[in-house]
Amino acid sequence: MTKAIDLPCQVESFAGLSAELLRLGKAVRFKARGNSMRPQVCDGDILLVTPLWSSPLRIGEVVLCSHTTGRVVVHRVVRRQTSVGEESFLVQADRSTSPDGRITAESVHGRVISLERNGKRFDLRKPLPRLVGVLAALRARMHLRYTPLISSTIKVLKRVQIFSIFFS
DSSP, X not given: OOOOOOOOOOHHHHHHHHHHHHHTTOOEEEEOOXXXXXXXXXXXXXXXXXXXXTXXXXXXXXXXXXXXXXXXXEEEEEEEEEETTEEEEEEEOTTOSSOOEEEEGGGEEEEEXXXXXXXXXXXXXXXXXXXXXXXXXXXXXXXXXXXXXXXXXXXXHHHSHHHHGGGO
C-alpha cells in the first residue's frame, strides 16, 4: 500500500495537480473543505476520488470537477445530456438551490467513491449511499428547498442507524 503524504497545497495548485493525477489514472485522496455538500460530505471528511475510466457517470454521483471560476469543486451530478455526440453534465452542491451550470465531460476529473469520517470509511458505491445520492439529485432537479417537511424527514432518518452517517 502506498503511504499517504500530507502535502499542503494552494487551491490553484490543487486544481491542476488533482486533474493531472486523475488523468494519469491515479486516485486522489484529500480533505474536503466547506459545507456545500452536507449532509453527505462534510467539512473535514477525507474523500477518495478515482478516475472515470471504469464506468460512465450516473445521476446522483459525487464528482470532482472544474468549476467555471477555475477552481475544482466536489458536487453532485443532477442531470446528464448528450447532444451531437458531446456529453455534458449539470452539477450542483447539495446545499445549493441552483445548479452550477453545465460542464463538459472534460471538466469532470473523477468520481468520489468513498469518504472517511471520524475514523470510519463509507463506500459511496453501495446501494444505500447511491439511494441517498439519487434522492439528492431528484431534490435538486425538482428545485425543492429544505422545507419543514424535508427537515422533519431528515430528523426521522437521523434516528435510523443505517441512515445516520449521511445526516450527521
